[in-house]
Amino acid sequence: MSTQSIPPSTRAVRAIEEASIAPAPSPLKVVLRVASTVWSNGKARIGIIILGLMILIAVFAPLLAPYGARQNGFDRSADASAAHWLGTTAAGEDVLSQLIWGAQISIFVGLVAGLLSTVIAVLVGLSWGYVRGFGADVINFIVNLFLVIPGLPLMIVIAAYLSGGGIGMIIVVVVITGWAWGARVLRSQTQSLRSRDFVTAAVFSGERPFRIVFREILPNMTSLIVGNFFGAATAAILAEAGLEYLGLGDTTVVSWGTMLFWAQNSNALLTGQWALLFAPGLCIALLATSLTLINFGVDGISNPRLREGSKR
Amino acid sequence: MTALLEITDLxxxxxxxxxxxxxxxxVSFTLQHGEFVGLVGESGSGKSTLGFAVTxxxxxxxxxxxxSILxxxxxxxxxxxxxxxxxxxGGIAMVLQSGMNALNPVRSIRNHFVDIFRAHGHIDRADWNSRxxxxxxxxxxxxxxxxxxxxELSGGMRQRVSIALALSLEPKLMVFDEPTTALDVLVQHAVMDTIIELQKKENFTALLISHDxxxxxxxxxxxxxxxxxxxVEDAPSRQILESPRDDYTKMLLSHYADPRADVVELPGFEKRVASVSSRTRQKDQKAIVVDHVSKVYPAPRRGEPQVTAVDDVSFTLEPGQSLALVGASGSGKSTLAKLITAVEKPSAGSVRFGDLDVGSLRRGQFRQLHRDVQMVFQDPYAALNPLHTVExxxxxxxxNFTGLKGLDARRRVLELLDTVGLSPVEEFAAKLPHQLSGGQRQRVVIARALASNPQVIIADEPVSxxxxxxxxGVLAxxxxxxxxxxxxxxxxxxxxxxxxxxxxxxxxxxxGRVVERGNTAEVLRNPSDEYTIRLLDAIPNPGRRDVA
Incomplete structure (x- = not known):
């Protein structure tokens, strides 16, 4: 087998000793290269730093927060002071501590729900884009169904139905209502990539459809998928805050959304407690912004030429 | 008389x-009034950059x-x-390579003219139509x-429209940047004739930028x-043709020859006469038999006729034979390649490779065919996945095809790279496509086609x-x-x-029909079909101006 399948006319290579043949580059190197690409973009670096800080704050909340999240008994609705930098809530809790503890929920929900809806969008979108015929029509029908149902009412209905489920319930609701749009975007990109010569060439190389979709087509959509992830995470963070603000989540959990819910309930704006409303709102906005900034750097992954251009 | 355009030390x-x-x-050069000057260079030579700077x-x-650009x-x-x-x-106008795509698809051609007339106000509203x-x-x-x-217009018509648009401002200098490169051979010939005629009649100064x-x-x-x-050289056309001074010009000229000549010599193909040399045959090599094949595509729009891309074509590609399939775009030659490689299925007739009926293969059976029939693609920039290394x-x-694994597979890859002349092989194996030149990419594409040790290679415009x-180099x-x-x-x-x-x-x-077939040298020296003659006439001939 081996002697037959190796054709003639190779002078130089025969001379190469087996030992000198180095193995192919490892996947770890590829990941490092991708990471340095994203980092080399100024905007993305700012985004990563902000996101990193927020994650650190969330992780080390027990050390950073001056008080417990639900620890009350302080002066009610107090203004900012040395003891309470951002004042206290109407229930007599420390706002700064709540803000720090609340980061845990918002970031967790954002990342997990974003990841789950992206995974579903990738699986559905890519296979939908590559297959033709009846299978594609079936997927088309299901995705369209999820796209035409208005998101917020559906979210509220599902949340009300699953009431009392806590964070897990919120993640499920966000994922169910959030994957369809990403699937459609990825499907159209798959369809345009499918007709490229290098995909036809992969067929000629004897590749199976599964491998063509996930090794040839998918890497070319990295920026779109990562972009979709950050978009979905942003939407999840906003949806989580929205649902909790409406009181549909577990209102005893401290998150930025429930902080807004309680601030609204206690008419914080009328009593001049701006920090109670603005601090969680700003945090949500900042988190969403950091994710968007990272997306700028992600663009360089799919397009090597863009990357070299940025170095010049 | 002073020069129209004077470029100094740019x-x-x-x-x-x-x-x-x-x-x-x-760069320094001058253009006189009414002159037709060509600017030639290969990709990356800076010719288009210069053209854009001038305009x-x-x-x-x-x-x-x-x-300075005066x-x-x-x-x-x-x-x-x-x-x-x-x-x-009344100054400089430019016609771009993709000029035919520079038209706004939702505005009629008349509106394109009106836009220009309105912006410059040099023509009375009453005369817009006649102008x-x-x-x-x-x-x-x-x-x-x-x-x-x-x-609704063809590529050639659109390029003509963009030339007319450029003319509407009565420019003294027209810069044509590869005006015909994106067009079909026959159309290219006709559009160039129009440009030459136009320049003589209107007497503007023309700068023609081209790689050809x-x-x-x-x-x-x-x-x-x-x-x-x-x-590197600035001389009258005749002098360039007859006594080029610069080595680079000589090298460019050496790649032109008349396919009708008795003996055609190109660098790497010295003294190739019409003869079939004895070649080493692989064992059990099979022929591709195309038997009365037709391919009909459904009508593009309701009420229009069906499109017959390939019409009752039969031929046999014998083992070891090399067969050229020539024609202008739309002649069905690429469709025929798709039929042979099972990318498309024939509407009638059959394509057979040995015992294999290519037309009836299902997706899962493609490997059987592609083990022996491989393809080299036209565009080396699109045929390689930009994110995968050559290796x-x-x-x-x-x-997939030889079952080699690990080090054996890697040695085979390096052998392939050596076979197509990409050495040092280790270095090229680690490269990504964007780090390679067009010629190197095409060699990688050829190496990939060779990987399964195929019996047949289908090359679709591999050097265009x-x-x-x-x-x-690639042809050799x-x-x-x-x-x-x-x-x-x-x-x-x-x-x-x-x-x-x-x-x-x-x-x-x-x-979609075969109009002429035979020995390549004989057909090209003595073409009998009118279409073949037209194709031959459309080849840019450096001596044509002198004859005319």
Missing amino acids: SVDYGEGAGSTHAVNH GLSKPPAHVVGG LDGVDIASLSSADLREQRH AEELVAKVELPSSVLDRYPG LGIVLESAQRVLVMHEGEI YTLTRPVV MLDVSLRA LLEDLREQWGVSLLYITHDLLSARVVTDNIMVLNG
Whole structure:
């Protein structure tokens, strides 16, 4: 087998000793290269730093927060002071501590729900884009169904139905209502990539459809998928805050959304407690912004030429 | 008489600082009134950058770093963008390579003219229609095209429209940047004729930028040859043709030959006469038999007739044979390649490879066919996945078809790279496609096609996207592989010269039908079909201007 399948006319290579043949580059190197690409973009670096800080704050909340999240008994609705930098809530809790503890929920929900809806969008979108015929029509029908149902009412209905489920319930609701749009975007990109010569060439190389979709087509959509992830995470963070603000989540959990819910309930704006409303709102906005900034750097992954251009 | 355009010591850089690239390097030349000058260079020579700088259209990161561009004594580089726009009337106009895509698809052709007339106000509103009709007549189009939309016109017609639009401001200088490169051979010939006629009649100064020395020599009076940002030769066309001084010009000229000649010589293909040399045959090699095959596509729109891409074609590709399939675009030659490789299924007739009925293969059975029938794609920039290294690209077919694994597979990949002349092999294996030149990419594509040790290679215009100087190398490689491995070659092209040097037999397709077939040298020397003669006449011939 081996002697037959190796054709003639190779002078130089025969001379190469087996030992000198180095193995192919490892996947770890590829990941490092991708990471340095994203980092080399100024905007993305700012985004990563902000996101990193927020994650650190969330992780080390027990050390950073001056008080417990639900620890009350302080002066009610107090203004900012040395003891309470951002004042206290109407229930007599420390706002700064709540803000720090609340980061845990918002970031967790954002990342997990974003990841789950992206995974579903990738699986559905890519296979939908590559297959033709009846299978594609079936997927088309299901995705369209999820796209035409208005998101917020559906979210509220599902949340009300699953009431009392806590964070897990919120993640499920966000994922169910959030994957369809990403699937459609990825499907159209798959369809345009499918007709490229290098995909036809992969067929000629004897590749199976599964491998063509996930090794040839998918890497070319990295920026779109990562972009979709950050978009979905942003939407999840906003949806989580929205649902909790409406009181549909577990209102005893401290998150930025429930902080807004309680601030609204206690008419914080009328009593001049701006920090109670603005601090969680700003945090949500900042988190969403950091994710968007990272997306700028992600663009360089799919397009090597863009990357070299940025170095010049 | 003073010169119309005087360029002195012009330099254009891409980017700034240490990492910048000098695209145009201290270039000086002048254009006299009414002159037709050609600017020739291969990709990356800076010819288009120069063209854009002359018209004041340089876009960042390109910027002029030194020298002056004087048009009638006014320095264009110093003009503000508002002044520059004023100057467009009666100044410089440019026709782009993709000029046919520069038309707005939702506005009629008439509206395109009206936009220009309105912006410059140089023509009375009452005369707009007559002026527009006059302009399209100049580029040999009927006035009915004014009410059409760009999507309804062919590529050649659209390029004519963009020339007419450029003419509407009565420019003194017209810059044509590869005006016919994106067009079909026959159309290209016709559009160039229009440009040459137009220049004689209107007497504007023309600067024709092209990679094709043949086109430039047959149209321009004087030729500037550009190489790596510098003008290496500036001489009248006849002198360039008969006694070129610069080595680079000589090298470019050496790649032109008349396919009708008795003996065709190209670098790498010395003294190739019409003979089938004895070649090593692989054991059990099978023939491709195409038997009365037709391919009909459904009508593009309701009420229109069906499109017959391939019409009752039969031929046999014998083991070790090389067959050229030539024709203009739309002649069905690429569809035929798709039918043979099972990408498309025939509407009638059958394609057989040995015992295998290609037309009835299902997706899961493609491997059976692709083990022996491989393809080299037209565009090396699109045929390689930009994110995979050369090694990955070549390893996949090796693993899939030969069953080699690990170090064995890697050794085979390095052998393939050596076979196609990419050494040092280790270095090339680790590269990504964007780090390779067009010629190197095409070699990788060929290496991939060889990975399964195939019996047949189908090459679809393998050199049409490459620079002239790289073409001969890739063609010589295909020819070597055929002689050494006994691979049969189906060579699809519109370029009769390359068909002459790499193939033994030829088939000329027109409208999906075979109009002529036979020994390549004999058919090209004594063509009998009118279509073949037209194709031969459309080849840029450096001597044509002298004859005319």
